[in-house]
Amino acid sequence: MATKKMGRPTDDPKPIKITARINEETLNILKTYCEKNKKTQAQGIRDGIHSLKGK
Structure with missing residues (x-):
């Protein structure tokens, strides 16, 4: 039986x-924004993707 991985809820x-x-250049833009x-780089990327919604 496999055990479920535990982490933060x-x-x-x-x-x-x-x-x-x-x-x-793209990395520098992301770092500056973050x-x-x-924000973390992952959240900065998510923000950029969300900004595309509705375009």
């Missing part, structure tokens, strides 16, 4: 992982 699990290659808004 969350109301918004994120089981999907995406990998992308980016250039130095530092300014006190």
Whole structure:
């Protein structure tokens, strides 16, 4: 019988992982945004994806 993996409980699990290659300029834009808004790089990427909604 397999045991279920335990971790922090969350109301918004994120089981999907995406990998992308980016250039130095794009990384600098992301880092600047994240530092300014006190967010992780993952959350900065999610914010960018959400900004595409409705376009």
